[in-house]
Amino acid sequence: MRVIPEKITEAVAYIKSRYSTPSEIGIVLGSGLGNFVSEMNVEKEIPYTEIPHFPVSTVEGHSGRLIFGQIGHKHIVVMAGRLHFYEGHAATEVAFPIRVMKLLGVHTLLLSNAAGGVNAAFAVGDLMIITDHISLATVNPLIGKNEDAFGPRFPDMSEPYAKTLIRKGKAIAGQLDIPVKEGVYFGVTGPTFETRAEYKMILALGGDAVGMSTVQEVIVAAHAGIQVFGISVITDLGIREEDNIITHEEVLEAASAAEPKLTALFKALVKAI
Numbered sequence: 364m365r366v367i368p369e370k371i372t373e374a375v376a377y378i379k380s381r382y383s384t385p386s387e388i389g390i391v392l393g394s395g396l397g398n399f400v401s402e403m404n405v406e407k408e409i410p411y412t413e414i415p416h417f418p419v420s421t422v423e424g425h426s427g428r429l430i431f432g433q434i435g436h437k438h439i440v441v442m443a444g445r446l447h448f449y450e451g452h453a454a455t456e457v458a459f460p461i462r463v464m465k466l467l468g469v470h471t472l473l474l475s476n477a478a479g480g481v482n483a484a485f486a487v488g489d490l491m492i493i494t495d496h497i498s499l500a501t502v503n504p505l506i507g508k509n510e511d512a513f514g515p516r517f518p519d520m521s522e523p524y525a526k527t528l529i530r531k532g533k534a535i536a537g538q539l540d541i542p543v544k545e546g547v548y549f550g551v552t553g554p555t556f557e558t559r560a561e562y563k564m565i566l567a568l569g570g571d572a573v574g575m576s577t578v579q580e581v582i583v584a585a586h587a588g589i590q591v592f593g594i595s596v597i598t599d600l601g602i603r604e605e606d607n608i609i610t611h612e613e614v615l616e617a618a619s620a621a622e623p624k625l626t627a628l629f630k631a632l633v634k635a636i
């Protein structure tokens with residue numbers, strides 16, 4: 364029998380009682396990247412604290428609301444304030460909002476994050492379209508009893524980032540004159556930034572950028588048949604030879620500086636989906 368877990372059913376029922384229009388596209392905004400919301404026609408905001416069983420975000424720079432509204436004619440739901448494993452949430456809790464989104468009608472998920480660049484061709488402020496990820500250094504959110512109502516026990520991960528969306532994203536970036544890089548996102552738990560040796564290891568293992576979010580959300584989305592498009596804003600570089608002290612403030616500053624490019628790209632992509 365395909366039973367939706369009760370906590371998710373209750374969260375979804377509550378949200379629908381406050382805002383009943385289905386959402387087609389879900390958006391998760393990364394650290395320092397919350398301004399996208401000012402571009403949308405906001406119809407409803409619901410703080411996470413009001414939604415039954417919804418995990419609450421605690422990190423600085425994340426405010427913790429579901430924001431419903433439109434861009435063009437597309438109905439979207441934005442998670443302003445992401446949940447991170449390093450905050451102490453279980454991997455399944457990080458997954459919870461993605462499953463809620465699925466039941467609200469979401470078929471496409473756009474994700475942004477701040478990430479450290481390890482590819483030598485990257486500079487601070489670059490946007491990297493995520494073509495694939497490495498999640499083996501994190502905890503898989505699907506560990507535990509499989510939720511058959513969402514997807515199979517052993518989900519395929521051959522295309523976690525939809526090729527069609529990557530093509531569309533690149534074409535739109537070209538039209539808007541926004542330079543983009545492409546690469547593999549290496550997921551870690553954080554909250555420490557990496558040691559010099561770890562940044563080198565990540566590069567050697569095939570990562571182009573490293574960050575503390577995204578992969579768990581993408582795994583849950585893939586499990587539930589939601590197509591994904593992800594972008595990293597490169598906020599620091601991990602493989603410099605000189606002193607390489609990385610701070611959260613620096614990450615937020617670089618993310619804010621790159622944010623207008625990301626917002627323009629997401630906005631055009633939402634309209635084109």
Ligand code: HPA
Binds near residue numbers: 479609
């Ligand atoms: N490492 C991990 N996560 C990050 C980084 C980094 O260098 N920058 C922003 N998020």
